[in-house]
Amino acid sequence: MPDRKTGSDHEPVSRRAALGLGVAVSAAAVSGAQAAPAPKSTAHEVDVAVVGAGFAGLTAARALRRAGRKVVVLEADGRVGGRTKAGRVAGEVVDLGGQWVGPGQTRLLALAKELGVAIYPQYADGKNIIDVDGRNVAYEGEVPALGPEATAEFAEVIGKIEALAAQVPVLEPWTAPMAAELDSQTIETWLAANARLPATRTMMRLLVRAVMSAEAGQVSFLALAAYAAAAGGFSPLISTRGGAQETLFDGGAWQMAAKMAQELGPAVVLNAQVRAIAQDAAGVSVTTAEGAWRGRYAIVTAPPAMAARIDYTPALPAQRDGLSQRMPLGCVIKVHVAYARPFWREQGLSGLVISDRTEFGPWFDHSPLRGGGGSLVGFFDGGPAQRWADRPAAERRAKVLKDVALYFGEAALSPVDYAEEVWTRAPLQRGGYVSVPPPGALTAFGPALRTPVGRIHWAGTETAEAWTGYIDGAIRSGEHAAQVVGGLL
Ligand SMILES: Cc1cc2nc3c(=O)[nH]c(=O)nc-3n(C[C@H](O)[C@H](O)[C@H](O)COP(=O)(O)OP(=O)(O)OC[C@H]3O[C@@H](n4cnc5c(N)ncnc54)[C@H](O)[C@@H]3O)c2cc1C
Structure with missing residues (x-):
């Protein structure tokens, strides 16, 4: 199992990046004291400060760097990869986080090809x-063998979800026809009205757990429909x-994060939990335990519940804060x-x-x-x-x-x-695979998920236009944020 403090055997580059930047770390960090917002003159200057070295953050940073921009990726953990992570079992390197890829996940497949991962x-x-x-x-x-009657009803239920998902715009689920009705109920409530047989309901509950890591009674039905829409349907989510x-x-999904970090070298700073982001008319000041950075823009890729633990000045709009309070992992x-x-x-x-x-x-x-x-x-x-x-x-x-x-x-x-x-x-990380909005969250607060707040832009798989919740979605969100922010520089 990788060592959380030093990075893992499988992430030599990340560790080098951390050690390389350690030289520039302030005395406050060495003494363990809380780093206060540094005056502009002592902050490292960049064009864009990216928060989080998961697939979203690393993708955004790589794209901006390739466009000639100066970036830093500030990662709280002692390793890169976020919700992907290397582990070891019986001498084999395995994924402790995200691992599968399927057809339609074209951005992840393209990245694997580019990085030579089979x-x-x-x-x-x-x-x-x-x-x-x-x-x-x-x-x-x-097709799960639930018995003739339940198998037929199960197919019907899947068909209904597919039909509803087809009407949900992934980037704006709250604009879907019946959005208010679909968001006023949990998946469990919807099942009670749409599945008669206990076997069908039980199977659906197990599938919701398997694809969203949450109970059917905890998640908005609109959120499930949007999740399915982002994957091109419910069936692709549950199929092998x-x-x-x-x-x-071959060798694990985590290694693509390590390879992207390798390309970025010392621009990736580990053990640099972002504590505060202050913005003014000219830029952002980002404070971490490893020092302070001054940039023109920040891209925050941590999922909303984790991004909410950062101290923002000025305070985030009520809409964004309300969203963060309603997006548990x-x-x-x-x-x-x-x-x-x-x-x-x-x-x-x-x-x-x-x-x-x-x-x-x-x-x-x-x-x-x-x-x-x-x-x-x-x-x-x-x-x-x-x-x-x-x-x-x-x-x-x-x-x-x-x-x-x-x-x-x-x-x-x-x-x-x-x-x-x-x-x-x-x-x-505090959970996975993805954030799971309860009823009412998307229709009331959804627009704040992607809307930038001044110079702060939001990315991460939760914001993706396709394959929300998946590595592919994280990559897409990073590419999108880099394109938008790159266009502003
Ligand atoms: C067990 C498990 C299995 C999964 N299986 C699959 C699968 O098979 N296929 C698939 O495609 N997806 C899978 N997923 C989902 C996939 O791993 C995620 O969708 C994806 O990795 C998210 O990437 P991201 O960059 O958006 O976010 P993250 O990976 O969460 O990256 C955000 C980063 O921000 C950092 N951070 C948080 N707060 C701060 C802060 N204040 N300052 C600095 N850094 C901060 C975090 O440490 C993290 O590294 C799985 C996830 C889990 C947990």
Whole structure:
């Protein structure tokens, strides 16, 4: 597992960037004292200060740099990547955060190509297991086997969501026909009116957890429709073949962030949590524990709930602050379990399990590309993540193994390695995969999500025009912010 303080073995460049800039760090930072807003003369001068070194921030900085602008990327964490992160299980480097890419995620696929990172298909041969509403079945293909009646109703429900999503403009969901009605209810309320069978409702709740890391009773239905619209429909969100879980990156998605940071070199400053942004008619002054920067513009890529922890002068408009108060991050814990071999394949199973009997799940086969080992990757999402985040790690591990053994047998109780990331407790991310607006948030406060506040521009996957919540969306948002801010310089 990477060391949070020093950066990881897999991020040598990020660490170099931090150390390089450490030389210029103020005495206040060394003594641990709170850095006060520095006078202009001692601040590092840039054209644009980018807050956050996730895919959005690194993309924006790279684009501005390539256009000849002077940038700094200020990252609170001791590593780059944000909601993507490298880990290690049974000697393999794995993604502890974002990992899959699917068709339509063209910006991420293009970045992978540019950076020389190969993709390979998610293993999906054999039978999936579905255990919903007391019916435990092994089935093949993308359509969950819920029984004839529920399968038909499930298809109908998906069709209705697709039809509504098609009417939702991704950048302005609050302008959709029926926006007020759709935003006045949770997904759970909508399901109560649109799905009659318990199995259909349970399946939908599990899918909402799996794609938004939140409970159906916590999220606005308009937010779900907008999320689906950004992905070109609900089906691409939940599918492996032809969907967002179709392919993986050889060596992990996190490495693309590391490679972008490598290109940016000392312009990426780690351990530089932005505490304050003050703006005036000429520019922005950005204060961090690692010193102060003066720029003409700032691009803030942290998700709204995290961006709200920064002190702004003058204070943000009420609309923006109200939005930040209504965009909680989903709750998620990601787990990798490694075995001597992928023994479930010998039973004709694909490794995919969706169950309402377990709290851990869904899980997928994640066996290494090279070598004979087997591994599974899975999640505690939404309520289960909330319930398990503060429990001892050993209890979580025991729970995961017990849940896996329920379907794969005793062999599941003897892994060779285990790794996890409790995103919900990560101090600088506080959750994932994405921010999940409750009812009323988008229609009342949505326009503040992207509207710049003076010289402060907002980016990050939450602001993307496509694939909101995904790495691809983060890249798109970074490209957009760089284009807009670049045009103002
Ligand atoms: C467990 C998990 C699984 C996922 N799976 C997938 C997947 O398979 N495929 C996919 O496409 N997406 C997936 N995602 C989502 C994807 O990882 C995110 O959408 C994407 O990485 C977001 O990038 P971003 O740059 O917008 O934000 P972030 O990555 O959150 O970057 C924001 C950065 O800002 C920093 N920051 C916050 N506050 C401050 C501050 N005050 N000062 C300085 N820096 C600050 C943070 O540390 C962070 O590095 C997953 C996410 C998680 C957590």
